[in-house]
Amino acid sequence: MKSPVLITGASQRLGLAMAESLLEQGQHVVVTYRTPRPSITMLKDKGATVLQADFSTEAAIDRAIDEIKAISKTYRAVIHNASDWAQEKDSSDKQSLIERMMMIHAIAPYRINLALEDALREYEGQADIIHMTDYIQETGSEKHMAYAASKAALHNLTLSFAKKLSPQVKVNSIAPALLMFNENDDEAYKQKALKKSLLEIVPGAQEAVKAMNYLFDSEYVTGQTLHLNGGRHLK
Ligand SMILES: NC(=O)C1=CN([C@@H]2O[C@H](COP(=O)(O)OP(=O)(O)OC[C@H]3O[C@@H](n4cnc5c(N)ncnc54)[C@H](OP(=O)(O)O)[C@@H]3O)[C@@H](O)[C@H]2O)C=CC1
Numbered sequence: 179m180k181s182p183v184l185i186t187g188a189s190q191r192l193g194l195a196m197a198e199s200l201l202e203q204g205q206h207v208v209v210t211y212r213t214p215r216p217s218i219t220m221l222k223d224k225g226a227t228v229l230q231a232d233f234s235t236e237a238a239i240d241r242a243i244d245e246i247k248a249i250s251k252t253y254r255a256v257i258h259n260a261s262d263w264a265q266e267k268d269s270s271d272k273q274s275l276i277e278r279m280m281m282i283h284a285i286a287p288y289r290i291n292l293a294l295e296d297a298l299r300e301y302e303g304q305a306d307i308i309h310m311t312d313y314i315q316e317t318g319s320e321k322h323m324a325y326a327a328s329k330a331a332l333h334n335l336t337l338s339f340a341k342k343l344s345p346q347v348k349v350n351s352i353a354p355a356l357l358m359f360n361e362n363d364d365e366a367y368k369q370k371a372l373k374k375s376l377l378e379i380v381p382g383a384q385e386a387v388k389a390m391n392y393l394f395d396s397e398y399v400t401g402q403t404l405h406l407n408g409g410r411h412l413k
């Protein structure tokens with residue numbers, strides 16, 4: 179089997195779009211999902227290897243690592259996309275909230291990267307790791323404090339792994355702001371959210387697909403952040 183790209187949390191939205199783009203390019207893809215969905219069946223029918231994985235516990239991360247390593251001895255890339263956009267107001271147990279945020283967004287990527295270090299280094303070309311962080315990695319967030327802290331931790335891992343795995347592996351963050359609305363977003367939220375960026379649009383998942391393909395095609399970008407935020411930092 180050609181060295182695959184691993185994408186975590188690829189059953190919907192940005193992860194699903196990235197997986198479909200890579201499959202269309204003839205790239206083998208290994209995806210993890212937490213909740214079974216028709217999209218996973220569709221990816222499997224297109225030739226993807228699919229694994230069920232919940233990254234919120236140590237045991238589940240251990241299991242996922244064993245399954246991922248058993249699939250291929252070499253990997254073209256890893257995209258850490260799985261994420262839980264949790265708010266403080268929705269959690270009465272703040273200890274478990276920040277532990278879960280750190281587990282999903284920092285500990286799982288950290289442990290999977292270390293477990294796949296040889297598999298990435300032994301890829302025949304230049305390999306990639308992409309961490310899907312967030313615009314708020316540098317600003318923080320009053321409503322998503324633990325989530326933001328965990329994304330900042332993930333971005334710092336970008337810097338450390340870029341140093342550790344060079345020159346065989348490039349490691350970068352993609353830091354989106356509002357790329358896609360969620361199903362339960364009402365009109366008032368949408369209008370307010372649009373005004374947060376200079377460009378005042380919500381571009382959709384393809385913006386992340388373009389950023390992923392740019393990083394994969396690059397020979398000279400590592401330890402960087404691709405900010406996909408419509409100029410929000412200048413508002
Ligand atoms: N969409 C946007 O505008 C923005 C996105 N980002 C970042 O980009 C990435 C993709 O965003 P988006 O597509 O909206 O992400 P989603 O909110 O759709 O989450 C992606 C997947 O993460 C999975 N997931 C959630 N919790 C867990 C868990 N405990 N273990 C394993 N998987 C889990 C879900 O799996 P399942 O559905 O199978 O349960 C979900 O399909 C994320 O890292 C996000 O933080 C950052 C800023 C803006």
Ligand SMILES: Nc1nc2c(c(=O)[nH]1)N=C([C@H](O)[C@@H](O)CO)CN2
Binds near residue numbers: 260358
């Ligand atoms: N896992 C997710 N993380 C984030 C999402 C999302 O839908 N899932 N959405 C956002 C927002 O678009 C935010 O950037 C709007 O300001 C952030 N993270």
